[in-house]
Amino acid sequence: MAEAKKFSASDVLLHTTRDDCWLLIRGKVYDVTKFLDDHPGGEEVLLQASASGDATDAFETVGHSSSAETMMEGIGRWLCGTPYGR
Numbered sequence: 385m386a387e388a389k390k391f392s393a394s395d396v397l398l399h400t401t402r403d404d405c406w407l408l409i410r411g412k413v414y415d416v417t418k419f420l421d422d423h424p425g426g427e428e429v430l431l432q433a434s435a436s437g438d439a440t441d442a443f444e445t446v447g448h449s450s451s452a453e454t455m456m457e458g459i460g461r462w463l464c465g466t467p468y469g470r
């Protein structure tokens with residue numbers, strides 16, 4: 385098992401660019417860098433949500449479908465601070 389890591393909103397703020405973009409949603413950190421091009425809502429909103437520190441409200445406000453939720457779980461992420469394998 386990889387060593388557990390904990391991330392905070394301020395860690396996410398170090399990853400807010402097209403080349404390196406993380407989102408904090410519902411307490412989990414998602415690396416959406418490779419997803420930016422594929423997001424149906426466009427990359428700009430993801431970059432803005434990333435830069436806001438916590439993207440939970442933005443994600444919820446859109447009223448994403450259940451398939452979006454499933455897609456989110458398939459994206460590289462850190463669950464409760466445990467890094468996924470890249």
Ligand code: HEM
Pocket residue numbers: 407414416423424425426429430433439442443446447448449450451452453455456459
């Ligand atoms: C990893 C996180 C996310 C995933 C997997 C995701 C996925 C999707 C998917 C599949 C859609 C198509 C509609 C649907 O199925 O609901 C969508 C639409 C959209 N998303 Fe996201 N999304 C994510 C995060 C966000 C965030 C943080 C925002 C910030 C506001 C956002 C804004 C939008 C908008 C505005 C649309 C509507 C596009 C349109 O219909 O014109 N999404 N997203």
